[in-house]
Amino acid sequence: MKCVSVLKKLVVGAALLGLVSCGGGKKDSDGEASGGSESGFARSKTLYLAGSQWGDPNTFNPIAESWQAAWPVGDKFNLMYETILTYNSLDGKFEPLLGTLVSRDNDKVVVDLNPKAMWSDGQPVTSTDVKFVFELGRRFPGAATAFAIDFISEIKVETVDGVERLSFMVDKTKRNNPLVILDHLQAIRIVPSHVFEKLLADNGNDLSAVQKLKIDKDPVVSGPYNIEHSSNERIVIKRRDDYWGNEAIYGGKLPAPEYIIHPIYKNNDHFAIALQQGKLDASQTFMPRIWLKKKDGVSTWYDEAPYFVPGAMPMLLINTTKAPLNDPQYRRAMAAAISYADIKELAVSGYAPDVQPGLIMNQGLEGKYFNADDAKEFGVAYDPAKARAILADAGYKSVYKRGDKDSTLDYMTDKAGNKLPVLSITVPAGWSDWEAMVQIAVKGLRAAGMDVREGPVDASLYWPALPSGNFDLIMHKPAASVTPSLPWNRFESVMSSRNWVPVGGDNKMNENQGRYNSPKDKGYNPKVDELLKKIPTLDKEEDLIAAYRELNKIFMQDQPALPLCYLPEQFYEFSSKAWKGWPTSANPYAPPLLPWVGASTKILWNLQPVK
Amino acid sequence: MLKQYPTLRFVLMRAGWYFLTFLVAVTINFFLPRLGKNNPVDIIMGKAATGLSNEDARKKEEKYLQEFGLAKVGKDGQLLRDAEGKPMKAGRLEQFGNYIKMCLMGDLGTSFQKYPKKVVDVIKEAVPWTIALQLPTILFGWIVGNILGALAAYRRGVFDKVFFPFALILSSFPFFVFGMLLVYYFAVLLPWFPAMGGYANSVMPSFSMAFFSSAAYHYVLPFFSIFLILAGGQAIGMRSMGIYELGTDYIKYAKWLGLKEGKILTYLFRNAMLPQITGLALSLGTMIGGALITEMIFSYPGLGMAMLTAIQNNDYPMIQGCTLIVTVSVLIANFTVDILIGFLDPRVKAGLQMGKGV
Numbered sequence: 001m002k003c004v005s006v007l008k009k010l011v012v013g014a015a016l017l018g019l020v021s022c023g024g025g026k027k028d029s030d031g032e033a034s035g036g037s038e039s040g041f042a043r044s045k046t047l048y049l050a051g052s053q054w055g056d057p058n059t060f061n062p063i064a065e066s067w068q069a070a071w072p073v074g075d076k077f078n079l080m081y082e083t084i085l086t087y088n089s090l091d092g093k094f095e096p097l098l099g100t101l102v103s104r105d106n107d108k109v110v111v112d113l114n115p116k117a118m119w120s121d122g123q124p125v126t127s128t129d130v131k132f133v134f135e136l137g138r139r140f141p142g143a144a145t146a147f148a149i150d151f152i153s154e155i156k157v158e159t160v161d162g163v164e165r166l167s168f169m170v171d172k173t174k175r176n177n178p179l180v181i182l183d184h185l186q187a188i189r190i191v192p193s194h195v196f197e198k199l200l201a202d203n204g205n206d207l208s209a210v211q212k213l214k215i216d217k218d219p220v221v222s223g224p225y226n227i228e229h230s231s232n233e234r235i236v237i238k239r240r241d242d243y244w245g246n247e248a249i250y251g252g253k254l255p256a257p258e259y260i261i262h263p264i265y266k267n268n269d270h271f272a273i274a275l276q277q278g279k280l281d282a283s284q285t286f287m288p289r290i291w292l293k294k295k296d297g298v299s300t301w302y303d304e305a306p307y308f309v310p311g312a313m314p315m316l317l318i319n320t321t322k323a324p325l326n327d328p329q330y331r332r333a334m335a336a337a338i339s340y341a342d343i344k345e346l347a348v349s350g351y352a353p354d355v356q357p358g359l360i361m362n363q364g365l366e367g368k369y370f371n372a373d374d375a376k377e378f379g380v381a382y383d384p385a386k387a388r389a390i391l392a393d394a395g396y397k398s399v400y401k402r403g404d405k406d407s408t409l410d411y412m413t414d415k416a417g418n419k420l421p422v423l424s425i426t427v428p429a430g431w432s433d434w435e436a437m438v439q440i441a442v443k444g445l446r447a448a449g450m451d452v453r454e455g456p457v458d459a460s461l462y463w464p465a466l467p468s469g470n471f472d473l474i475m476h477k478p479a480a481s482v483t484p485s486l487p488w489n490r491f492e493s494v495m496s497s498r499n500w501v502p503v504g505g506d507n508k509m510n511e512n513q514g515r516y517n518s519p520k521d522k523g524y525n526p527k528v529d530e531l532l533k534k535i536p537t538l539d540k541e542e543d544l545i546a547a548y549r550e551l552n553k554i555f556m557q558d559q560p561a562l563p564l565c566y567l568p569e570q571f572y573e574f575s576s577k578a579w580k581g582w583p584t585s586a587n588p589y590a591p592p593l594l595p596w597v598g599a600s601t602k603i604l605w606n607l608q609p610v611k
Numbered sequence: 612m613l614k615q616y617p618t619l620r621f622v623l624m625r626a627g628w629y630f631l632t633f634l635v636a637v638t639i640n641f642f643l644p645r646l647g648k649n650n651p652v653d654i655i656m657g658k659a660a661t662g663l664s665n666e667d668a669r670k671k672e673e674k675y676l677q678e679f680g681l682a683k684v685g686k687d688g689q690l691l692r693d694a695e696g697k698p699m700k701a702g703r704l705e706q707f708g709n710y711i712k713m714c715l716m717g718d719l720g721t722s723f724q725k726y727p728k729k730v731v732d733v734i735k736e737a738v739p740w741t742i743a744l745q746l747p748t749i750l751f752g753w754i755v756g757n758i759l760g761a762l763a764a765y766r767r768g769v770f771d772k773v774f775f776p777f778a779l780i781l782s783s784f785p786f787f788v789f790g791m792l793l794v795y796y797f798a799v800l801l802p803w804f805p806a807m808g809g810y811a812n813s814v815m816p817s818f819s820m821a822f823f824s825s826a827a828y829h830y831v832l833p834f835f836s837i838f839l840i841l842a843g844g845q846a847i848g849m850r851s852m853g854i855y856e857l858g859t860d861y862i863k864y865a866k867w868l869g870l871k872e873g874k875i876l877t878y879l880f881r882n883a884m885l886p887q888i889t890g891l892a893l894s895l896g897t898m899i900g901g902a903l904i905t906e907m908i909f910s911y912p913g914l915g916m917a918m919l920t921a922i923q924n925n926d927y928p929m930i931q932g933c934t935l936i937v938t939v940s941v942l943i944a945n946f947t948v949d950i951l952i953g954f955l956d957p958r959v960k961a962g963l964q965m966g967k968g969v
Binding site for chain 2: 040041042043046048055056058059061064065066067068141142146147150208211212213214229231232233234261263264265266267270273274277279458459460462463464466467468493498499501506508509510511
């Protein structure tokens with residue numbers, strides 16, 4: 001009997017607990033609807049944004065690596081630490097933040113620091129802070145900003161009428177590239193040197209030790225918000241009402257939201273659900289068939305297709321050192337065999353304009369470099385018959401299981417009749433939009449008689465495969481964010497032989513992972529590297545157009561990669577249920593990015609609570 | 612030795628075996644993640660090296676190798692290099708020695724992927740949620756399932772005819788399908804419950820009524836997504852065990868003696884429960900590993916997701932830390948059951964008293 005009575009008690013207990021939790025639930029549900037309880041964050045003062053932080057936050061240390069630092073510290077986020085300039089990807093203009101762009105030429109990039117810029121501890125933001133960050137790489141190899149010292153030989157400072165004028169001198173011997181200096185000025189966040197010099201001194205001048213600090217308790221920042229709370233559930237930042245820029249940039253206005261909360265979701269669907277339920281105000285995640293979510297208040301930049309502004313170009317990089325992929329004709333046949341329209345419609349819900357041959361988009365800021373006649377003459381568009389014709393001309397034969405080309409493809413032979421290996425497209429397993437693109441590409445390639453298969457691998461194998469060149473074809477999105485150096489940056493990422501090393505051993509390449517255009521090869525085309533070197537130093541529009549035209553022509557003829565579609569830099573989605581005043585194509589006062597990225601930070605000063 | 616204390620001897624013997632198992636498990640935990648060819652620094656470099664020159668990328672890679680303890684470091688704090696100038700990788704045995712030393716000092720190391728976060732901190736943040744979600748669900752699911760199963764076995768008739776197929780359907784539902792259906796119906800179509808998170812974003816975690824009621828509200832769907840399926844499975848197991856026991860002589864005898872139904876049910880329950888207890892112990896032991904599917908469907912905090920990302924990124928210290936606590940908790944749970952069964956199962960008890968040992 002004892003046993004039964006104990007069990008009875010337990011059951012009653014369980015039922016009670018169930019009741020308690022349901023009862024509590026009802027109360028809270030009402031509480032939430034009426035705008036949060038007193039201990040919490042009132043809806044009319046709190047902006048909910050998501051999509052930049054996926055796991056629990058590692059660190060808020062501004063000199064940690066970008067991939068380590070949590071939102072809103074990593075990347076070009078301007079809420080806590082600020083960059084010198086921001087870049088408006090709509091009009092290509094630089095907007096002032098800590099500094100203003102004065103001039104740029106092939107010798108130097110000149111900016112004036114804003115004399116009103118102030119750290120949260122009352123110290124001014126000065127050239128010492130800027131020099132500290134940019135020259136960290138000179139003091140410590142492996143510092144997060146070490147890449148900057150290859151481009152900047154020196155930062156000269158002069159004071160004109162109480163304003164500090166900084167000249168970033170172009171390093172003529174190493175890279176000679178003022179374009180990338182502009183990239184850095186809108187991407188590298190400035191940190192308080194008085195704080196970090198002291199930390200370095202306290203830690204025996206050991207950068208690694210300082211990088212390990214989380215800097216999440218009352219950090220000294222220059223931006224409009226500061227960290228309030230963080231957990232594996234969300235990150236909360238609070239407005240700094242004494243932010244220097246309110247006066248100096250925004251005419252005395254405060255940013256509207258007092259708090260910004262970034263919830264951390266583990267599942268892509270939750271962004272869509274939260275946006276539709278009004279629990280999230282903006283997000284930057286891929287949501288298929290967004291037009292169905294319009295009725296629940298989810299809006300995008302354009303009201304209709306393609307909904308987003310294109311900025312990035314996911315593509316298949318080709319290992320050009322391996323037969324038959326070392327044959328440009330084979331690569332061109334591949335480009336003709338893939339149905340880009342299917343990829344656009346089926347893999348990315350039509351969120352992009354039609355892809356054009358070449359590495360330049362036919363619209364946006366780079367649209368002026370696109371030449372439609374060249375694309376027609378030198379490029380290949382989707383044309384299965386042409387794919388077969390190119391292959392036949394080059395001597396490739398497809399062998400089918402039952403002889404006729406409607407049966408299963410068995411293998412392919414080259415000119416000499418040798419059997420060619422099965423080619424595999426490496427793609428990280430579980431990245432569903434990429435996997436869909438690869439699926440469609442494989443379908444087209446096989447239909448044209450090329451023996452290609454999908455090769456989904458774990459992300460832990462994908463990342464090492466990319467720089468080592470250990471792939472046949474691989475999915476990649478080079479130059480993923482829109483920076484001042486586009487489309488040069490994209491060409492450089494795909495075609496540059498600057499660091500060319502063969503596949504094998506510990507050899508790694510961080511651009512041109514397909515090993516295109518080997519300088520040791522007799523077929524080496526020096527024109528490519530010449531153009532890549534020249535373009536950043538060109539300042540006349542017609543010279544740039546001519547240079548890009550030539551480079552794109554070579555790309556189309558050699559086809560070292562297969563661009564599959566255009567995608568936005570960010571999937572900018574918002575809901576006007578709690579906050580209104582978001583920029584759209586009808587009111588394009590800021591680029592379509594979440595309000596903490598670059599020039600879009602000003603959205604915060606333009607939002608108004610609905611209630 | 613200890614012949615006159617068979618129970619103590621039994622406990623000590625078991626403890627000895629468990630300690631050995633623990634050592635083997637710890638060793639496997641160390642070597643298993645390192646079997647693959649890819650190393651964690653390569654994975655990080657894939658993301659961190661974009662746009663770097665080969666020279667800068669090499670410097671960065673060496674810095675990571677040194678910080679993560681994957682390369683040999685000389686007395687002066689500089690990397691030791693081979694003839695070609697490449698850093699010498701730290702040997703497995705050396706790393707193993709470090710790992711054991713750190714384990715003994717209660718330090719599970721620093722995560723690579725969540726650098727510079729300590730593994731212990733990640734676990735500390737996640738485990739309370741995991742236990743809060745899993746412990747009650749497993750216990751209640753087990754208790755309710757077993758009671759219903761025993762009832763169904765004993766009563767048969769209409770109750771069983773309705774209950775059994777229902778339980779069968781429930782228990783054969785995959786967790787993720789059931790969870791997603793719950794989200795769709797009760798969070799999207801009828802927005803009665805929140806679809807995700809451990810508590811509302813508008814409250815701060817604190818010892819306040821607002822926080823606890825919000826946490827309880829967010830608890831409902833994840834709880835039922837596991838509870839119902841678990842209870843269904845337990846009920847089916849218990850029902851068949853019960854039916855088997857019903858046919859045994861002692862139950863028939865008890866019925867013929869005219870004992871009360873409650874008394875017979877107690878007998879039935881005690882005997883049918885033995886395998887169920889083992890099952891309970893196993894699931895309590897593995898629960899620390901987190902309910903990955905539930906965490907993903909409800910964006911619920913917990914250890915499952917931390918473990919998944921650690922495995923995907925070859926984050927050795929994090930994998931080791933997670934598998935270590937899973938190992939320890941499984942062993943503790945099993946040990947407890949072993950001892951419990953020794954007392955509960957008259958056959959084991961009889962065997963012990965006869966001095967045969969186990």
